[in-house]
Amino acid sequence: xxxxxxxxxxxxxxxxxxxxxxxxxxxxxxxxxxxxxxxxxxxxxxxxxxxxxxxxxxxxxxxxxxxxxxxxxxxxxxxxxxxxxxxxxxxxxxxxxxxxxxxxxxxxxxxxxxxxxxxxxxxxxxxxxxxxxxxxxxxxxxxxxxxxxxxxxxxxxxxxxxxxxxxxxxxxxxxxxxxxxxxxxxxxxxxxxxxxxxxxxxxxxxxxxxxxxxxxxxxxxxxxxxxxxxxxxxxxxxxxxxxxxxxxxxxxxxxxxxxxxxxxxxxxxxxxxxxxxxxxxxxxxxxxxxxxxxxxxxxxxxxxxxxxxxxxxxxxxxxxxxxxxxxxxxxxxxxxxxxxxxxxxxxxxxxxxxxxxxxxxxxxxxxxxxxxxxxxxxxxxxxxxxxxxxxxxxxxxxxxxxxxxxxxxxxxxxxxxxxxxxxxxxxxxxxxxxxxxxxxxxxxxxxxxxxxxxxxxxxxxxxxxxxxxxxxxxxxxxxxxxxxxxxxxxxxxxxxxxxxxxxxxxxxxxxxxxxxxxxxxxxxxxxxxxxxxxxxxxxxxxxxxxxxxxxxxxxxxxxxxx
Numbered sequence: 001x002x003x004x005x006x007x008x009x010x011x012x013x014x015x016x017x018x019x020x021x022x023x024x025x026x027x028x029x030x031x032x033x034x035x036x037x038x039x040x041x042x043x044x045x046x047x048x049x050x051x052x053x054x055x056x057x058x059x060x061x062x063x064x065x066x067x068x069x070x071x072x073x074x075x076x077x078x079x080x081x082x083x084x085x086x087x088x089x090x091x092x093x094x095x096x097x098x099x100x101x102x103x104x105x106x107x108x109x110x111x112x113x114x115x116x117x118x119x120x121x122x123x124x125x126x127x128x129x130x131x132x133x134x135x136x137x138x139x140x141x142x143x144x145x146x147x148x149x150x151x152x153x154x155x156x157x158x159x160x161x162x163x164x165x166x167x168x169x170x171x172x173x174x175x176x177x178x179x180x181x182x183x184x185x186x187x188x189x190x191x192x193x194x195x196x197x198x199x200x201x202x203x204x205x206x207x208x209x210x211x212x213x214x215x216x217x218x219x220x221x222x223x224x225x226x227x228x229x230x231x232x233x234x235x236x237x238x239x240x241x242x243x244x245x246x247x248x249x250x251x252x253x254x255x256x257x258x259x260x261x262x263x264x265x266x267x268x269x270x271x272x273x274x275x276x277x278x279x280x281x282x283x284x285x286x287x288x289x290x291x292x293x294x295x296x297x298x299x300x301x302x303x304x305x306x307x308x309x310x311x312x313x314x315x316x317x318x319x320x321x322x323x324x325x326x327x328x329x330x331x332x333x334x335x336x337x338x339x340x341x342x343x344x345x346x347x348x349x350x351x352x353x354x355x356x357x358x359x360x361x362x363x364x365x366x367x368x369x370x371x372x373x374x375x376x377x378x379x380x381x382x383x384x385x386x387x388x389x390x391x392x393x394x395x396x397x398x399x400x401x402x403x404x405x406x407x408x409x410x411x412x413x414x415x416x417x418x419x420x421x422x423x424x425x426x427x428x429x430x431x432x433x434x435x436x437x438x439x440x441x442x443x444x445x446x447x448x449x450x451x452x453x454x455x456x457x458x459x460x461x462x463x464x465x466x467x468x469x470x471x472x473x474x475x476x477x478x479x480x481x482x483x484x485x486x487x488x489x490x491x492x493x494x495x496x497x498x499x500x501x502x503x504x505x506x507x508x509x510x511x512x513x514x515x516x517x518x519x520x521x522x523x524x525x526x527x528x529x530x531x532x533x534x535x536x537x538x539x540x541x542x543x544x545x546x547x548x549x550x551x552x553x554x555x556x557x558x559x560x561x562x
Contacts, residue, residue, distance in 0.1 A: 065098050067338040070353070073361040073411055077322035082357050083262065084315050092315065097355045098338045099277055104222035108159035108182070109541050112217040112273035112444075113494070116335040117377040119447040122498045122542045128506065131527045132562040133518055136546065137201030141188045141554050146213040146234055148190040150550025152442060152492045153271065153332075154538025155217035156186040158198060158548065162224055168306040169226055169248050171195075175204050184548055186556055187214035187230055191238070193245075194556065198546060201558055208250055211238030216271035217332070217539070222278045225301050226308055227253075229283070231270025240268040242285065246308055253310050256293065262318055263289035265327035272332040272342075272374075283312075284354065286329025286342050292317040294357060317357050321348050321364055331374040332444075336384040341408065343371035347390055351411060361411035367402050367418075369393050373494075374444040376456075377408065378476075384408035387456050389441035392421040399423075401440035401460055403472075405479065415479030424466035439466065443494035443539065448476075450503035452521045455482060457497070459509060461490035471495060471509055473524060485524040489513040493549075494539035497521055498561075510536035510549060516559065532557055 082089045103115035114120035141148035150156075160182045161169070167176050175181045175197055182198040193208040208228075215233025226247035232240065241258035245251065258268020267288050274285035276297075283295040294315040301308045320327075326346035333342040339360070340352040347368030351361045370393035377384045386406040392399040401421045405414040421439035439462020446457035455473045463470040469487035474480065493510035500506070505521025512535045518528040534553025541548050547559040 067098055067355050070360040080319040082317055092357050095355050097280055099335045100279055106224045110157055110220040110222055112155050112332045116275050118334045118374050119376045121496055124544050126498045126500045126545055128500050128561050130562040133528050133530045134560045136558040136560045138555050138557045139201055142190040144190045144213050146189045147552055148554035149552050150538040151189050151215045152537040153217050154550055156184055156541055156548045157218055157220050158184050158543045159220055171205050185218055187218045189213045212236045217273040219273045222276050229274050233269050233271050242270045254312050258289055260289050263291050265290045271330050286333055288328040288330055290327030324348055330372045334375045334377050336377055341375045345370050347371050363411050373441045376445055376447050378447050387445050391438045391440035392423055393438045397423050403458055417479050421460055421462040422466045442492035446495050446497045450499045450505055452505045457495050459491050459495050483524045492537045496540055498542050
């Protein structure tokens with residue numbers, strides 16, 4: 001048998017592929033299709049060093065996954081177009097564009113809220129004993145016109161790189177040789193992306209400067225490839241759009257211009273965090289210009305040569321809903337199999353079939369309002385249920401925030417609850433422009449597990465008072481409030497849950513006064529609080545009893561859970 005075929009078989013055995021059929025291809029005639037289910041591991045490169053690229057494998061599933069087929073619903077008021085390279089496509093079909101059940105097997109948190117359901121932000125079991133929070137380290141950032149530190153949504157990524165990948169990147173030698181090295185990657189309002197050692201807070205490599213404030217959350221590739229995905233919130237000096245970086249040498253691989261002439265809206269920000277389908281080598285993201293992007297990356301990763309490249313092919317979905325004049329996708333999209341869910345600045349909820357790039361249902365009711373918090377999904381008996389909520393934006397200074405649960409297959413509302421929230425008028429410190437700072441939902445909710453498996457947790461700003469807030473524990477089935485914690489200060493930051501060895505839940509909630517509060521998940525009892533001195537808009541992550549969060553005051557913190 002050809003040696004190269006033997007090597008492919010060894011690699012597949014090593015990777016523990018289940019029920020797959022290997023295409024017997026020689027090096028010369030091999031397909032350039034990306035591996036269907038490939039995760040990098042410490043010894044992988046030794047197994048494949050006879051190949052020029054990881055694209056030299058072709059794995060064909062013997063048990064194809066079927067997409068979910070849904071009838072069209074509530075699409076009469078919709079106008080849309082799908083285009084590629086400036087040309088409209090009438091019939092697009094990619095039947096294999098289905099997200100796997102597991103977003104990644106790489107050790108870390110690689111996208112906003114952890115996975116494609118946007119509800120797996122903390123996977124490790126906590127060793128909490130004293131129920132206390134302590135500062136472990138902090139680092140200063142520089143400043144831009146928008147300040148420094150981190151803003152909304154501002155979540156970090158954390159990753160324990162496979163050894164062979166770590167050694168090929170421009171990480172400091174001390175960390176290349178550190179077995180426990182785990183890297184924190186954080187986008188800042190100063191326009192830079194920072195890299196830290198989780199344990200010590202020491203900078204692990206140089207920062208990357210995109211010259212524009214980063215409000216949203218960076219993302220890493222779920223295959224463990226050395227790729228960094230980053231958007232931006234405000235145009236300052238640099239080009240306005242979305243970027244993909246090579247983390248071997250930190251060079252820019254691709255720039256997606258947010259000022260798209262195709263868009264109905266000229267605002268080119270990307271606050272949302274993308275999802276990457278590791279099986280199809282595709283990236284999906286919504287832009288604040290109102291366009292939904294399907295990006296075939298065509299990744300070519302050559303570990304032996306220590307190189308990685310991409311050749312993106314861009315598919316664009318532009319849509320318009322009657323009587324919805326607010327374009328823009330500011331939240332991070334969520335997916336289940338071939339169904340993608342997102343909301344826009346007008347408050348419309350869209351279910352999109354990414355195999356055809358066509359919506360299957362749309363909800364745009366009379367009480368729709370700006371929806372910036374990301375939709376979360378909980379799958380029960382193969383039915384995805386959506387949890388979502390609105391800002392109090394288009395109702396004046398006094399109005400309501402609406403929290404809803406949807407059936408993701410048909411768009412039916414399971415329950416809806418409304419809460420009175422107040423907006424406030426503020427003066428922009430830079431432009432002196434008078435603006436409204438809206439109340440309502442900014443943070444992404446918690447879908448409870450373990451001892452709070454019956455609850456979904458939402459945090460609202462401007463509840464009862466423009467500068468106050470509330471944390472609500474809502475019963476998943478009935479929509480009734482089970483407990484609430486009325487906060488002395490409002491919050492845009494997403495709450496985050498973690499669980500101990502006995503399945504007892506805890507919640508971390510940050511606020512604009514700089515407080516990081518530890519709560520009991522079952523009843524909302526305050527257990528501890530630590531103040532970081534400045535407004536916390538960003539969403540924290542928890543990794544092995546360490547909390548990573550940035551503040552508006554030019555600092556990024558790591559806290560220990562004791």
